[in-house]
Amino acid sequence: MRIAMIGTGYVGLVSGACLADFGHWIICVDKEESKIAALKRGEMPIFEPGLEELVERNVHENRLDFTTDLSSAVKNAEVIFIAVGTPSRRGDGYADLSYLFGAAKEIAGAIKGYTVVVTKSTVPVGTGDEVEKIIRDVNPKAEFAIVSNPEFLREGAAINDFKRPDRIVIGASDSRSREVMTEVYRPLYLNASPILFTERRTAELIKYAANAFLATKITFINEIADLCEKVGADVQQVARGIGLDNRIGSKFLHAGPGYGGSCFPKDTAALIQTAQEAGAPIKIVETVVAVNDRRKRSMADKIITALGGSVKGKTIGVLGLTFKPNTDDLRDAPSLVIIPALKNAGAIVRAHDPQAMVEATKLLPGIEMSHNPYEAAKGADALVIITEWDAYRALDLDRLKKELKVPIVVDLRNIYRPEEMAANGFRYTSIGRAPAGI
Numbered sequence: 001m002r003i004a005m006i007g008t009g010y011v012g013l014v015s016g017a018c019l020a021d022f023g024h025w026i027i028c029v030d031k032e033e034s035k036i037a038a039l040k041r042g043e044m045p046i047f048e049p050g051l052e053e054l055v056e057r058n059v060h061e062n063r064l065d066f067t068t069d070l071s072s073a074v075k076n077a078e079v080i081f082i083a084v085g086t087p088s089r090r091g092d093g094y095a096d097l098s099y100l101f102g103a104a105k106e107i108a109g110a111i112k113g114y115t116v117v118v119t120k121s122t123v124p125v126g127t128g129d130e131v132e133k134i135i136r137d138v139n140p141k142a143e144f145a146i147v148s149n150p151e152f153l154r155e156g157a158a159i160n161d162f163k164r165p166d167r168i169v170i171g172a173s174d175s176r177s178r179e180v181m182t183e184v185y186r187p188l189y190l191n192a193s194p195i196l197f198t199e200r201r202t203a204e205l206i207k208y209a210a211n212a213f214l215a216t217k218i219t220f221i222n223e224i225a226d227l228c229e230k231v232g233a234d235v236q237q238v239a240r241g242i243g244l245d246n247r248i249g250s251k252f253l254h255a256g257p258g259y260g261g262s263c264f265p266k267d268t269a270a271l272i273q274t275a276q277e278a279g280a281p282i283k284i285v286e287t288v289v290a291v292n293d294r295r296k297r298s299m300a301d302k303i304i305t306a307l308g309g310s311v312k313g314k315t316i317g318v319l320g321l322t323f324k325p326n327t328d329d330l331r332d333a334p335s336l337v338i339i340p341a342l343k344n345a346g347a348i349v350r351a352h353d354p355q356a357m358v359e360a361t362k363l364l365p366g367i368e369m370s371h372n373p374y375e376a377a378k379g380a381d382a383l384v385i386i387t388e389w390d391a392y393r394a395l396d397l398d399r400l401k402k403e404l405k406v407p408i409v410v411d412l413r414n415i416y417r418p419e420e421m422a423a424n425g426f427r428y429t430s431i432g433r434a435p436a437g438i
């Protein structure tokens with residue numbers, strides 16, 4: 001099939017490359033000229049494991065191309081996916097749909113013949129109706145259907161998630177567009193990935209409900225972790241003890257510094273707005289958002305306490321800046337709250353991240369970047385682990401201790417064991433676990 005992907009970001013590029021790998025012919029469109037130029041040179045604009053090889057193979061086999069020219073890309077397409085950003089609107093938490101509506105207007109003027117326009121961006125309930133109206137107003141004669149097909153991939157595991165999804169959700173009201181979408185995803189259907197057909201509004205809401213539920217699960221275990229610290233219990237064992245119950249499940253039960261990233265914060269905020277506007281407020285999600293915001297800020301206090309109550313003039317080495325490992329995405333990362341709070345308290349911060357240091361220097365001015373974890377620790381009064389990159393899981397503890405001025409480690413991801421750290425002479429603080437020996 002001939003498919004146009006509008007928006008070549010994390011979702012658009014991964015989806016486009018994976019659909020090309022299924023054998024479809026894909027043209028990825030973006031307005032950012034430098035991004036398209038880089039892709040044409042074979043350079044990836046984002047870090048995502050396996051993406052470069054996937055793109056290279058499909059470009060080489062002439063199934064994947066890139067352009068800034070939306071009109072020419074969509075006029076030959078049978079299916080047009082919209083995968084542009086829907087960030088939080090400044091100030092009120094509503095999803096900013098200006099990129100989406102802008103794309104819809106451009107698409108409207110260019111489509112030829114029956115075309116299925118698919119919203120892959122995460123959008124509030126009812127947005128499909130508005131996109132339909134925009135296209136109808138601009139081009140009353142156009143023959144098209146609007147479908148909602150929310151994306152559930154996770155950065156860092158995006159290719160596998162796209163190719164082996166737990167489910168594919170398709171919100172479409174007519175049989176013709178459903179048939180087209182079945183054809184798009186036929187390779188996955190053959191692999192037994194369930195396709196759930198719903199009405200459009202239901203599909204739109206499924207995405208928000210899923211993210212809000214996951215954010216709630218994380219926040220729940222984070223609060224249990226706080227309780228564990230007070231009563232001398234171990235949150236990892238509590239998580240295992242409840243996660244083995246199939247009704248609960250073990251995923252998203254890792255206590256940490258609070259969720260961040262490009263989806264949960266903005267999607268929970270948008271769901272709250274939708275629900276309030278509809279007169280059915282979702283109090284549990286409102287609480288989750290408030291608790292999570294507070295948690296990120298409280299992590300700086302935890303670090304300050306571990307350093308004896310003051311960080312004024314002290315040097316703190318930080319490992320990991322991205323909101324999770326295996327991505328270069330810094331959007332709403334806990335590091336963006338924790339590090340400025342440490343700086344405000346008078347600390348000198350030196351950081352390392354395997355992928356995001358260039359971007360981080362723009363977002364975290366005044367932070368020194370290190371070439372490796374040991375350099376970040378050199379002469380520091382403490383080392384703080386904010387993101388659990390694999391590269392930090394097996395550090396040479398002897399060397400680390402020698403590099404640090406004071407052997408304090410604050411591990412906000414619980415990647416080390418308290419006994420192991422104590423045995424190696426560290427003063428170790430983690431999340432929801434008693435220090436060794438208590």
Ligand SMILES: NC(=O)c1ccc[n+]([C@@H]2O[C@H](COP(=O)([O-])OP(=O)(O)OC[C@H]3O[C@@H](n4cnc5c(N)ncnc54)[C@H](O)[C@@H]3O)[C@@H](O)[C@H]2O)c1
Pocket residue numbers: 006007008009010011012029030031032035070083084085086099100102103106120121122123151152153154155262263
């Ligand atoms: N990142 C994720 O992990 C993830 C997962 C699931 C769903 N989503 C959703 O997918 C959507 C896209 O997210 P993302 O992280 O890929 O965003 P992104 O910011 O990485 O990419 C969006 C791209 O769209 C481009 N763009 C904007 N307007 C355009 C237009 N009119 N024509 C062409 N290109 C245009 C931008 O230049 C940008 O490159 C969002 O709604 C997001 O909530 C994201």
